[in-house]
Amino acid sequence: MKLAVVGGGSTYTPELIDGFARLRDTLPIEELVLVDPAADRLQLVGGLARRIFARQGHPGRIVTTSDVDAGVADADAVLLQLRVGGQAAREQDETWPLECGCVGQETTGAGGLAKALRTVPVVLDIAERVRRTNPDAWIIDFTNPVGIVTRALLQAGHKAVGLCNVAIGFQRKFAALLGVAPVEVHLDHVGLNHLTWETGVRLGGPDGDDILPKLLAEHGDAVAGDLRMPREIVDRLGVVPSYYLRYFYQHDAVVEELRTKPSRAAEVAAMERELLTMYGDPTLDEKPALLAKRGGAFYSEAAVDLAASLLGNGGSPHQVVNTVNNGTLPFLPDDAVIEVQASVDRTGATPLAVPGLDPLFSGLIANVTAYEDLALKAALHGGRERVFKALLAHPLVGQYAYAERLTDSLVAHNREHLAWA
Template sequence: MRIAVVGGGSTYTPELIEGFARRMDVLPFDEIVLQDISAERLEVVGGLGRRIFAKSGIAERLLTTTSLEEAVDGASAVLVQLRVGGQQARLVDETLPAKFDLVGQETTGPGGFAKALRTVPVVLRIAETMAELAEPDAWLVDFTNPVGIVVQALLDEGHRALGLCNVAIGFQRRLAARFGVPADRVRLDHAGLNHLSWIRAVYVDGVDRLSELLDSTDADALADETGVPVDLLRTLRAIPSYYLHYFYCTDHVVAAQRVGPQRAAEVLEIENTLLAMYADPALDSKPELLEQRGGAYYSEAAAGLVTSLLTDDNALHYVDVRNEGTIAGLPDDAVVEVPATVGRTGARPLPVAPLAPEMLGLVQAVKAYETLTIEAARTGSKAAALRALIANPLVREWDLAVPLLDELLAANATYLPAFDPGRG
């Protein structure tokens, strides 16, 4: 059993390696292959990965390569966790929109749009290589943002893929700690799109405890976590994803971004420090600093999902998958983020109650934007890109969309060969 990690030079990777090491008894893999375009980062991250595996006596099962073909050849599962353009491109995603008084963020708004244009063609090429070289029933697990858009593009092209985000599992773990119970006794009614979801019930041993949370002082902590006023939580009677504060509190976000600091700059500094730490031959576990990088519980979510896909354990996960009637008011082929049981044949979404009107309307608008963004990313059409931007609730205005697109394309020209000047 070979598991490949594309973007294996990421500073997230040691946490992922620890997750697989802990699961050797239920997921007896033969090798983990880390692939990255940077040989230098592979050497550093791979070195720490081998030392982590060495504690379990399996150091020889971790391989590294800069060749995508070599990594996915014969793979049973491929995890994709790359960032086209690196942190410098992310910095542009976060800062350029400010020129237009718009939210600057790497997965939503105009920044997320630019990232999708860069990312979708690259991940589709990875999937095409998988189709040629990996096992016939291999799964692509996407952790690359914007996850919902990437997975929609993959499934629309007929690839065998699931999307994974750590938002739901993060809430599940933190809420379990608040109630003082093991995580497996907490189940969330989590529904929506990736980075546009709500928790509408928190079941602890089958009993919904959400109202208890919202009507107590715990709601203040939840408001801090999600970045929205506590009265909004109590009005919605739900816990919104942190990313919804970009929609609910747009003016406050833009004002805060004007004074900084920029998250991309902070992450770049953390990454440089982490890579220096990883290079220490005495280090054989992920450092605590990694928690500040983001992606909490990534190792549990990713390793657990791969385990379900390859061992058919039918465990519960929160994944990005075809709607197929799960959320009323969305097309069956739309990719949504919902709880599902997962086995070798993929994810089987569990029934969820209809979204409230204020939730469904926003989801429908963002799904329309996502559809148009995929069209633009695949075709290089400026007309499709403009339609995507005016459909995006965080842009909308034509007088902003036209100059914004010109600047986004110019800033990302290196990564967007499809958008040649002569294309309409």
């Protein structure tokens, strides 16, 4: 079995490598190719990756290359984890929206749109290369904004499934609070990427007893603390929202918070410099503890599980993924991409049935889906007016004057990445 990781020079990658090494019985990789244009980073990450495999006795071969075509050739699955523009672009995404009093964040709001515009054309070019060299390969997208990027891939006819680590993070946290094994916890997880709610927590599978009320009654403070939300919000909702819902439920407070501290991008950039220094140590043969602060917790377990199922090597029967709606949420277009529990096998991901949703949740999902549709059109076809309309439709922007000003800022800060600008 051959897997390729595009964006393999990321400081995330040792987390992925560690999972591949530990879970080699689930996903028996014979060759792993790390693809990245940044040769210096790739050399450091690739060296550590080989040492991790050696330490854990993994027999697989790790190859590094900057040649996408060569890297993805004959791959059974291709994982995408790229960041177009690097942390410098992320720093901009997180700062210029604050000038209008809007949330500055890399996956939602104006910053998220900027990232989508930079990313979608690049991902589609990579996917076409995969299709030319190996049309049977699965594409697993971890590149944000996952929902929009996965929708672009699916609309272009690619074999793609989107992946996020939010759900597996909740599963692990809830299991720890309940004192059970993670495999025993099944989430009724519904929404869009980075706009989701856990409407039920079941033991033993999708038909198990819902213990969410008990979980919130006994551990509500811990759950709310992880979300960085007041417990009152969680109690009144009666569900567990993704922590990204902070940007919607506490918008103005979050803006003030973001204005008074260094950006997350600046923190991550400093962390990456330290990590890369560590990766260059020839005696290091395991992922360093600092990597846990970088983000992407449990990404490797989720990626292994998904790849194993798509390639017919087992994997969990039900997994939270980003896939095409196809009537699962009847208030959305069939071609929308939703993030829900799905049955995953060689044929792809088929969403499980979702009970009717409270309008409190379905209304916001519908609103953001409309924005994502406009955002994808802007990413595919360009043009200032398309960017403006996407911003005007986003519930974190929504005002004409803000949309006008943010459109100018977005174009000014991303001109080098926008072929039409």
